[in-house]
Amino acid sequence: MNSVVATKNVSKTYGKGEAAFSALENVSLSIAPGESVAVVGKSGSGKSTLMHILALLDKPTNGTVLVDNQDASSLNGRQLDVLRNKRYGFVFQQFFLNEKDTVLNNVILPLKIGRVGRKERLERGMKVLKAVELEEKATSRAGTLSGGQKQRVCIARALINNPGVIFADEPTGNLDSHTGKTVEDLLFRLNKEQGITLIIVTHDPDIAQRCKRQLHIIDGRLTNKGNI
Amino acid sequence: MKFIDLLHTASSSMLRSKARTILTIIAIFIGATTITLTNGIGTGIKSYLNKQIGNLGATNVLTIQLTNPSSSGPKSASSAPAPYNSNQRVAAISGGRNFEQQLLMSAKNINTIKANPGILSAVPARAISPDYIMGLSGKYQLSLAQQFGATSAQMLAGGGVNNNSSENQITIPGNYVSSLGYSSNQAIIGKTVTIGITSAEGIQSTVTTTVVGVQQIAVIGSASAYANTSLANQLYNIQSTGLPAATVNSYTTVAATFPSNFTPAQITSLENRLKTEGYTGQTVKDRENTVFTALNVIIIVFDMFGVIALLAASFGIVNTLLMSVQERTKEIGLMKALGMSPRRIFTLFSIEAVLIGFWGSALGVGFAALLGKVINTIGQNGFLKDFKGLSLLTFPITTIVAVIVGIMLIAFLAGTLPAIRASKKDPIEALRYE
Incomplete structure (x- = not known):
């Protein structure tokens, strides 16, 4: 089956010997292009660890991660960096914006890292800001924005390289229900209109229900992997 | 990231905590000023002496005396008196409180000296x-x-x-x-x-x-x-x-001229040839070098103060950047998550260190040059009136560039520890940080 990202018997253990703590155990899953998947579970269940492994920010202790049907362990550091830069978008609960810098500069950071020229950066930056309806805020400092606007800047930053996959870690966790809804709608619209694969780690049952598939994690184990 | 973007990012993050950056720059500034001033004084005095040396006599003249083995160097308790040689006459030369035995030369010696290739003329002084x-x-x-x-x-x-x-x-x-x-x-x-x-x-x-x-x-x-x-x-x-x-x-001394386009190496070989024949030849430059050696020692001692100031300042850089890395953990994590390589992160922080070094040294050198100008002006109208043509402080461009480049290098070295620490940050740990 064709997949953008998949795992085979992935385990992740922190520490050694007596103190060893197993965050993930034997997780196998496959996510198809254009899918929307919610990773649901209590705090400490291992859902963030799973997302980090899927996003190639972390390496599993055992098992294999497949990216576009290719074993991720065969990629070197540079290739992983390029892959994350070009193919993945990240949206965080804490935003991780540079508050003292302008909205536009925050949005084009992935392009700067990817060595894209100044002119193209500006064009593409304005385009994605338009997509999240924040173009008039381009020159404002990120710190002056409201929570909902900040999260939309985050989404714009995630979108700037036309990613295949967006990883969102509690994207509405810091927002009130109304602005949360706006951000939620934006993410699902991208999924629907541009076919971007969504992988959302969330507590929120509403968001989870809007995803095509829910992956429930309890104590590091996937409980319903067959459920599509 | 392209280099220009790295430079830009480093400059703007430097300005993020202005007070800290400025204090670190001041520390570098003090060191740079000290080193530039001491070197400026050294260069000024040397170039003045160089001009003055001309007044001591021609530079293409060797002052030649017979080497007297019994009068050169400290005598040990066991050294025997030199045996009498009927062909050798001596004269006592007053040298301050001591009288020194100096071997006398005649026309025969002049002919021997003249026979050396490179000697144009030799006359008794x-x-x-x-x-x-x-x-x-x-x-x-x-x-x-x-x-x-x-x-x-x-x-x-x-x-x-x-x-x-x-x-x-x-x-x-x-x-x-x-x-x-x-x-x-x-x-x-x-x-x-x-x-x-x-x-x-x-x-x-x-x-x-x-x-x-x-x-x-x-x-x-x-x-x-x-x-x-x-x-x-x-x-x-x-x-x-x-x-x-x-x-x-x-006569005790013979003045011999050699071509004025002789290289220092040629002069040295001429002096060595004379030495094997039993003569000691000295040019004005040789005498000058004795003075310069003493001067250099003084300058080095002064430079040490500057180096100590810079050493203290470089720990300031380490401290500043370590704090900066700590504060920007999230930012570093984000950049890594978004695909910035550890090498680029290292470069980013190194550039920041080098920039601090650059600003500190550039300002320090500039201030020293300005101070030098003021001192020179005051000096020439006042306490240096009797030394016509003396610029007490001289700043050749090579010294200025060397000081700035040297300090940037020190700053780079000081920045490696924080930069390595930044490049090794785990993006997950960094992003979890709150």
Whole structure:
């Protein structure tokens, strides 16, 4: 089956010997292009660890991660960096914006890292800001924005390289229900209109229900992997 | 990230905690100022001495003496007295409180010296003691030396003497001009002055000579006038009238000229050749180097203060950047998550360190140059009035560049520890940080 990202018997253990703590155990899953998947579970269940492994920010202790049907362990550091830069978008609960810098500069950071020229950066930056309806805020400092606007800047930053996959870690966790809804709608619209694969780690049952598939994690184990 | 983006990012993050950055820059600034000032003084004094050295005599002349093994170096308790050699005459030379035995030379020695390839001429360097010099009116004491080789003194007017001329020629120090009755340096050029000299028999006679040049007054060495060969010979002949031939024809020192385009290596090899023949030859440069060695030691000691200041400042850089890395954990994590390589993160923080070094040193060097200008101006109108032509502080561009580049290098080294720490940050840990 064709997949953008998949795992085979992935385990992740922190520490050694007596103190060893197993965050993930034997997780196998496959996510198809254009899918929307919610990773649901209590705090400490291992859902963030799973997302980090899927996003190639972390390496599993055992098992294999497949990216576009290719074993991720065969990629070197540079290739992983390029892959994350070009193919993945990240949206965080804490935003991780540079508050003292302008909205536009925050949005084009992935392009700067990817060595894209100044002119193209500006064009593409304005385009994605338009997509999240924040173009008039381009020159404002990120710190002056409201929570909902900040999260939309985050989404714009995630979108700037036309990613295949967006990883969102509690994207509405810091927002009130109304602005949360706006951000939620934006993410699902991208999924629907541009076919971007969504992988959302969330507590929120509403968001989870809007995803095509829910992956429930309890104590590091996937409980319903067959459920599509 | 492209280099220009790295530079831009580093500059803007430097300005994020202004107070801390500025304090670190001030520390570098102090070190840079100190080093630039001490080097400036060193260069200023050296270049002044270099100009002055010309007043000590021609640079293409070797002052040659016979090497006396019994008088050179400290004597050990067991050293035996030198055996008597009937071919060797000695003279006692007063050297301050000590009298030194100096071997005497004759025409035979001059021929040996002349035989060396590279030696153009060799003549005895004889002491000439004129009684007075007289211009339009009044008699004044005069210390006179024979000009060997080309004149290298700084001239205020006219030129050097011509040793090939049959006419008597002399150059005089600038402070003699008005005493000799002339209104300006230019006015005395070409005029005739009279020199009085007494023979060994006690009879005083006079010699006339043309003034061809006026020299800068020398600060080092005795302020002397220089005579050409013709004048020197005439004066010496009068002075030695009545002396036994054995005394007239023996001398402690021979002045030998060599081509003025000789390289230092060629000069050294000439000196070494003379050494194997039993002679000690010294150029003006050799004497100058003895002075410079002492000067260099003083400058190095002063430089040490600057280096200590920089050492303290470099720990300031380490501290500043470590704090910066700590504060920007999230940002580093984000950049790594978004695909920035550890190497680029390292470069980013290194650039920040180098920038701090650059600003500190550039400002420090600039301030030192400004201070130098002020001190030079004050000095020339005040406490350095007597040292005409002395720029106490001189800043050649090479020194300025060397100081800035050197400090940037130190800053880079200081920045490696924080930069490595930043590049090793785990993006997950960094992003979890709150």
